[in-house]
Amino acid sequence: MIALALIAFVATANAPAPRSGPPDRSQPPKPGPVKPFTIKQPTDFKLKNGLHVLYLERERAPLVDVVATVDAGIGWDPQELPGLAGWTADMLTEGAGDMDSIAFSDAENALGASIGSEASPEQATVSLHVSSAKVADAMKLFATA
Helix, strand or coil, X not given: CHHHHHHHHHHHHHCCCCCCCCCCCCCCCCCCCCCCCCCCCCEXXXXXXXXXXXXXXXXXXXXXXXXXXECCCHHHCCCCCCCHHXXXXXXXXXXXXXXXXXXXXXXXXXXXXXEEEEECCCCXXXXXXXXXXXXXXXXXXXXXX
């Protein structure tokens, strides 16, 4: 109990004095120190199956993002099948193999993962966002999408 009171006393002793009245907004706040900023270059390689990979590691959080992109966007749709790329991208996360849409969503949620897909004019993309602790299982689910 004494330790708790001592901590409360130290916390209030170090707290800044309360302001009287509204803050002064006649001048913008002074900028803080400039933080260093660097753009890391990705490692560029190809897999045995010819898939082009750009790998970039950032150590700020234990998260993994995977983005798979292929030249198969809306602009590649055959004239007789307009919307094919968009429809296909929309269906990628609506179930796969033995999993229907709900089972796929449940598996994604159980991993705390986010799997998305889209088709732009020039490419189709499937993406995964997951914690590094669950990446192995999430990649198995990602591969079924």
